[in-house]
Amino acid sequence: MKSEINEKELLEGLARSDRKAVETIYKENYNMVQALIINNNGSADDAKDIFQEAMIVLYEKVRSGNFELSCQIRTYVYSVSRRLWLKRLQQINRYQPDMEGAGETVAVEEELEVHERLDTEFALIEKGLSSLGEPCKSLLEAYYLQKRSMSEIAAAFGYTNADNAKTQKYKCLMRLKRFFFDQYKTTEK
Amino acid sequence: MTQETRMLDSVERYIRGEMLPDERVYFEQLRKTNAEVDQLVVEQTLFFQQMNRFGEWKKFKNSLQDIHTDLAQQGSINSDKLKGNAKVVYLWNRYKRVAAIAASIAGVTAIGLSILVNSFGPHKESPKIQALVNEVKILKDKAKVLDTKIENVDRKKADNTTTIIPKYNGTGFLIDTKGLMITNAHVVKNSRNIFVQNNKGDQFKAFVVKLDVSRDLAILKIDDEKFKPSLNLPYSLRKTPSDIAEPIFTLGYPRDEIVYSEGYLSAKTGYNGDTLSCQVGIAANPGNSGGPVFDRNGEVIGILSTKEMQAEGVVFAIQSKYILQALDELKKDSLYHNIKVPLTSGLHGMDKVKQVEKVQDYVFMVKGD
Numbered sequence: 001m002k003s004e005i006n007e008k009e010l011l012e013g014l015a016r017s018d019r020k021a022v023e024t025i026y027k028e029n030y031n032m033v034q035a036l037i038i039n040n041n042g043s044a045d046d047a048k049d050i051f052q053e054a055m056i057v058l059y060e061k062v063r064s065g066n067f068e069l070s071c072q073i074r075t076y077v078y079s080v081s082r083r084l085w086l087k088r089l090q091q092i093n094r095y096q097p098d099m100e101g102a103g104e105t106v107a108v109e110e111e112l113e114v115h116e117r118l119d120t121e122f123a124l125i126e127k128g129l130s131s132l133g134e135p136c137k138s139l140l141e142a143y144y145l146q147k148r149s150m151s152e153i154a155a156a157f158g159y160t161n162a163d164n165a166k167t168q169k170y171k172c173l174m175r176l177k178r179f180f181f182d183q184y185k186t187t188e189k
Numbered sequence: 190m191t192q193e194t195r196m197l198d199s200v201e202r203y204i205r206g207e208m209l210p211d212e213r214v215y216f217e218q219l220r221k222t223n224a225e226v227d228q229l230v231v232e233q234t235l236f237f238q239q240m241n242r243f244g245e246w247k248k249f250k251n252s253l254q255d256i257h258t259d260l261a262q263q264g265s266i267n268s269d270k271l272k273g274n275a276k277v278v279y280l281w282n283r284y285k286r287v288a289a290i291a292a293s294i295a296g297v298t299a300i301g302l303s304i305l306v307n308s309f310g311p312h313k314e315s316p317k318i319q320a321l322v323n324e325v326k327i328l329k330d331k332a333k334v335l336d337t338k339i340e341n342v343d344r345k346k347a348d349n350t351t352t353i354i355p356k357y358n359g360t361g362f363l364i365d366t367k368g369l370m371i372t373n374a375h376v377v378k379n380s381r382n383i384f385v386q387n388n389k390g391d392q393f394k395a396f397v398v399k400l401d402v403s404r405d406l407a408i409l410k411i412d413d414e415k416f417k418p419s420l421n422l423p424y425s426l427r428k429t430p431s432d433i434a435e436p437i438f439t440l441g442y443p444r445d446e447i448v449y450s451e452g453y454l455s456a457k458t459g460y461n462g463d464t465l466s467c468q469v470g471i472a473a474n475p476g477n478s479g480g481p482v483f484d485r486n487g488e489v490i491g492i493l494s495t496k497e498m499q500a501e502g503v504v505f506a507i508q509s510k511y512i513l514q515a516l517d518e519l520k521k522d523s524l525y526h527n528i529k530v531p532l533t534s535g536l537h538g539m540d541k542v543k544q545v546e547k548v549q550d551y552v553f554m555v556k557g558d
Contacts, residue, residue, distance in 0.1 A: 017249055019256070026256050030266040052253045059249055063242075118246070125243045144237070145244035149207075150198075170194040 007073055015062040026055065029074055033081045040085065050088070054080040057108075057115045064114075071106050079105040083112055128179040136172035143169060196226070200233050355556035360441040360480035360493075361385060361409060363551045364426070364516065365528045367418045368411035370395065371512055372479030372555045373494050374402045377409065380557025385411060388447040388549050395555075399519050404465060405494050405507060406515050407479075409555070423547040424481070425534040426509045427488035433457060437469060438541065439493060441480030442554035448477075449545055452502075454490070459505040460497065466505040467491060473504045479555060482506045487536025487544050 013021025033054065034047035042050070057080045058073070082105060129137050135157060142148045142156070154165035202208050203216050220227045260266045359376030363369065370385065377383055377397055386392045393413035400407050431437075431454050438451040452471030459466030469482060473493055482491040491506035519525050536544045 017245070017252065019252065022249075022252065023256050023260065026253070027260055027265045030257075030260070034267060048257060052250070052257070055253055056246070056250065060246075063245075118242075121239070122243050122246055125239070126247075144240040145247075147205075166198050167191075167194050170191075170197055173197070 010073065011058075011062050014059055017059075022055075025058075025073060025077075029077045032074070032078060036078070036081060037085055041089070042085065046085075046088070050081050050084050051077075053084055053115075057084075057111055060115055060118060061111055071104075075104050075106055076108070079108045080112070083108055124180065124183055128176050128183075131179060132172060132175055135168070136175065139165075139169050140172050140176060196229065197233070200226070200229050203230065204234055204237055355384075356380070356558050358442065358476055358554055358556045359478035360476065361553050361555040362479075362481045362489075363419075363422060363553075364408075364512070364530060366421060367528075368395075368416055369398070369525075369528055370409040370411060370553065370555075371492060371515075372407050372409060373492065373507075374400050374405045374407045375494075376479050376555050377407045377557050378402065382558050383409060384556045385409070385553040386442075386556065387553050391415065398525070399515065401515050404511050404515060406492070406512065408515065408519060419551075421535075422531045422551060423535045423544075424483065424487045424489055424551070425531040426513055427484065427490045428510060428513065430457065430508075430510075431467070431484060431490045435490075436485050437471065437482050437490065438545070439471060439473070439477065439480045439482050440545065440549055440552045441473070441477035441493065442552075443474035443476035445554075447549055447552060451541075452504075455503075460495065463505070465511060466494065466507050469493075469504050469506050470502050471504050472502065476554075481548075481552065483536075483544070483548065487534040487539070487548065 010021050010025055014025060030047075030051055033051040034044065037047035037050055038044065054077050058077060129140060132140070139153065139157060142153050143150070148156075150162045150165055150169070153169075154160075154162045157165060159165040159168065199208075199216060203213065208216060220230060257266075357376055357380060359372055361370045361372035361376070364371050378400060383395045383397065384392050385395050393411045393416045395409045395411045395413075398408045398410045433454055433456065435454045436451065437454055438449065440447055440449055442448065450472045452469055454467060455470045456468035458464055459468055467490075469491075471482075471493075473480075473496055477493050478495075480493045481489045482493060484490050489509050489512075491508050492512065493504060493506050495505045497503040497505075513530065516528065516530055520528060536547060539547075
């Protein structure tokens with residue numbers, strides 16, 4: 001019973017990006033995933049990538065307000081990592097239907113679908129931002145990600161007043177939206 | 190700002206809750222009546238949410254990377270530890286704030302301590318500057334000196350211009366063609382007989398024309414049949430102030446032979462802000478007193494006089510304008526009213542070896558007893 005309460009607390013901490021909680025989950029599960037990857041033609045670097053992606057899947061799940069796992073964190077992370085690794089192996093044509101590792105697994109298809117969608121979305125934003133170049137990238141990041149005020153931004157970027165900074169930001173935002181729109185059109189085709 | 194920019198700005202301030210209550214009421218009204226504005230608010234709210242999620246995702250992803258490195262370092266997970274340089278870089282990044290704080294505390298403490306030591310420590314009233322005159326150790330050779338003196342008396346009967354036993358020696362240089370020479374007052378003020386010697390070893394008798402102890406300047410006149418006036422002097426006296434860091438050089442007689450050394454102008458004033466002199470960074474020894482300080486054009490900017498005893502390479506030179514002043518005062522005397530001080534240097538643009546070659550014949554050792 002006690003471990004269940006702890007797990008719930010950990011997941012709530014994870015949803016808040018609480019460093020302590022994330023560290024605990026990381027510490028308790030990493031070695032297991034690394035063993036799985038290394039036993040199945042992977043390297044320590046692959047293990048790190050896969051495990052961190054599994055952590056993100058878990059993070060996305062709790063962020064959506066779902067703290068009720070049907071299983072232990074351990075089982076969940078193992079299942080996700082296994083799926084992700086299988087997929088990676090498939091991509092490089094080294095699919096092994098009889099993947100080694102006797103860990104208990106649960107169905108995680110739904111979450112992985114969500115994860116994949118989010119992954120593409122975020123990758124697109126990242127690509128869009130860096131395609132803008134400077135000063136647009138930093139300007140938009142300062143306002144939309146770091147949530148700084150326009151007068152602060154004007155001072156930090158050396159604009160004579162906030163209005164000039166706003167004009168520049170508007171232009172940058174329009175360029176970013178055009179980028180998204182173009183991408184959307186090409187994926188629709 | 191264009192209308193679109195202003196509109197977007199209003200929408201964003203509305204979403205971020207940065208509007209004043211009145212403005213907010215007005216904007217909500219506008220939203221209700223204008224579908225286009227409403228559409229923009231919805232669209233921009235979605236964009237905000239998307240960017241928010243993206244920002245948090247990115248932050249989380251980065252924190253995973255950090256945690257991985259930390260845990261691997263602690264040995265909590267079976268991942269490779271960083272080795273060698275990578276480890277140093279990692280530790281530095283991790284602890285640089287701590288290091289910076291520690292360093293600044295150490296700095297503040299050190300400065301505080303030195304202030305305390307300075308304000309409460311004993312102040313010794315020691316002589317801080319030393320005249321560059323070479324005081325030959327008389328006591329050591331007292332008996333010898335007495336012996337030679339007796340000899341001298343004998344020889345003087347035969348030859349009027351024999352050597353003296355110098356108690357002081359320094360350096361001096363010609364300031365006109367007829368044998369007027371400048372040196373430091375402290376080189377000659379206690380001397381009865383003065384001799385000057387050029388770099389070839391020829392000695393001439395000289396006497397003091399003007400002694401200005403307050404400026405530490407002495408003007409000598411060579412009074413010897415053997416001395417042949419030269420046509421002109423290669424250097425001139427500089428009237429304008431010199432600039433810090435200007436390269437300079439000097440010639441002098443710290444030993445029996447003429448010695449060249451070079452340096453730079455360090456400060457426009459001398460010891461404790463003395464405006465009479467300036468500070469130069471040059472290697473100078475007793476015997477260099479009275480030596481000319483030349484700038485790169487071969488103009489005399491000063492005359493070496495003293496050095497700080499507690500610091501190496503801190504030497505002071507009397508500025509050339511005071512030489513000119515002393516000469517002007519001398520000109521009032523009818524005997525010397527037509528002395529001609531060279532006003533242009535003939536050494537412009539020459540390389541240093543050439544300059545020194547031209548100048549060295551006009552720099553003399555000054556000996557007094």
